[in-house]
Amino acid sequence: MERTILHCDMNSFYASVECMCNPSISDKPVAVGGSEEKRTGIILAKNQIAKKYNVKTGETLWQARQKCPHLIVVPPDFKKYIHFSKMASKIYNNYTNLVESFGFDECWLDVTGTEHLFGNGEAVAETIRKRIKSELGITCSIGVSFNKVFAKLGSDMKKPDAVTLITKKNYKSKVWPLPVEDLLFVGKVTKQKLNRYGIKTIGDLARTDFKHLETLLGKWGYYLWGYANGLDASPVRDIENHADIKSIGNSITAPRDLMTINDIKIILYKMAESVTERLRENNLMCATVQLWVKDNELKSYERQAKLIVPCAETRELFNTALALYLKNHKTGKPVRALGVRAHNLLPSGSYQLSLDPEINKIRKREQLEETIDAIRQRFGHHSIQRCITLTDTGLSNINPKDEHTVHPIAWPVN
Ligand SMILES: [Mg+2]
CATH class of the missing domain: 3.30.70.270 (Reverse transcriptase/Diguanylate cyclase domain)
Known part of the structure; x- marks a missing residue:
């Protein structure tokens, strides 16, 4: 249908x-x-x-x-x-x-x-x-x-x-003349690559052999070719129905450029906090954390790392994201936007008891955070705050923008 x-x-x-x-x-x-x-x-x-x-x-x-x-x-x-x-x-x-x-x-x-x-x-x-x-x-x-x-x-x-x-009748006349960057997921870099091969409009993209696009852009070439041809079959995800959440993430564009490591820490903490809160809300924990950074010249990169143990605990996610930042942000350029995403999700409670004191500490803090969730549910999110987030209220007053995974989009292949 x-x-x-x-x-x-x-x-x-x-x-x-x-x-x-x-x-x-x-x-x-x-x-x-x-x-x-x-x-x-x-x-x-x-x-x-x-x-x-x-x-x-x-x-x-x-x-x-x-x-x-x-x-x-x-x-x-x-x-x-x-x-x-x-x-x-x-x-x-x-x-x-x-x-x-x-x-x-x-x-x-x-x-x-x-x-x-x-x-x-x-x-x-x-x-x-x-x-x-x-x-x-x-x-x-x-x-x-x-x-x-x-x-x-x-x-x-x-x-x-x-x-x-x-x-289905009018998309060729309405959509195809538009510049290729108007299509969802065609960013600056992809646009430049496509333009170099004379692919300027969505119609040009649709009419290009997808095998050629695959050599150019990998599997994304195939997806984009499908989108241009109206073959996107991805479902509208009912977010309430979280049985198939693949990842939970937050990203924000800060109200000012982030210059110091303390600025970065405040934002990372806020995001780690909101990601773990949503993990716990959905009875999930994550095994991997991904960091996304965009600097003031709008250059961005992503890096990910495994947690010591799968969990939904703020400090563990924060520490891992911060370590990724310190390891990878070599340019030292001011940061304009940051994102933290939890990947490799599994049901909470699906872990074995551990004798490792480090892991036990994480589990204890997780329990503490569940208590904080309950307090916040009753008295509001701002009723209880971590000290670091109060050192610059201009930054910490932001609410990370919720982002859910964009699922790979599939369509019937003839
Ligand atoms: Mg709008």
Whole structure:
């Protein structure tokens, strides 16, 4: 059966929420970003008006000010964004239980087979678009298609406040003329590689022999060729249904460049803490930790290491991630974004009792953290904090962005 997938993307999310909560700035250029006094502050989001001044996400406040001297900069308030994100999820859940989030502001919905209740995909998308606008006071763009990759592409095509339909009939005329980097997972490096071989558009990619792409990009070449041809068959993952979680990770772009090892420690700790909290919530532990680092020149790398013993304990994950950082961050360049991910997951409790005192310490700390989880559930996350995270509240006030594994996308091979 042909599927009906929606991808909802709330426009300029952080900036829209700030303007919604403070209407006196909504007709001015607004950006959400790091500290202004420190010249290292970075733009995390901007509204439509700031966009007209060519203010870009990821650049420094100082650069943005050159283009737009009267830019209003608001510090990020992640509690507010999570609240709006939850309100949106409640709306989505009225139409399907198959909702997969992709950051705070984006979600895929599988609404296949709901026509008799809510109308076709386009009709559901229109209903959701209008509800987000009237109930949250912000706009969203929605792509409707027969797979996730094209639905995501559709939500990017018309912004803000719009619905775009990509069907099996129109994808060649609508999608193929677009630049190849518009396709999900085609990053800067892949784009450059493809461009070098004359592959400039998604159509060029679709028409290239996939064997040639495989020699160029490995197995990703084959996947991307499939996406370009509308053959993505990956399911919308119901995150609640965690039976098949493959990894749990958090990554964030810091509100300012991370200059010192203490900055790095604060962020790594926050992320390790949130990853292990989610592991415990899902009754899982992990055997491997992966660190992802992006420096201020937007160069990134990933490294992973095995834990002494599979666990869901913050300090063990933190220590391993920090050791990876110290071993691999040889350039010493300031860091813009960091991620920690737990891999090789297994059910918690599936370990043998150990006589090793080191391992016993880890198990004891794990029990302590379960108690902390219970306190936090009752009195709120901020009711109990680790000292290190209080040394720079500007950094530790962030909430890591939840990320779930992007599963390898499969499609029927003829
Ligand atoms: Mg968005």
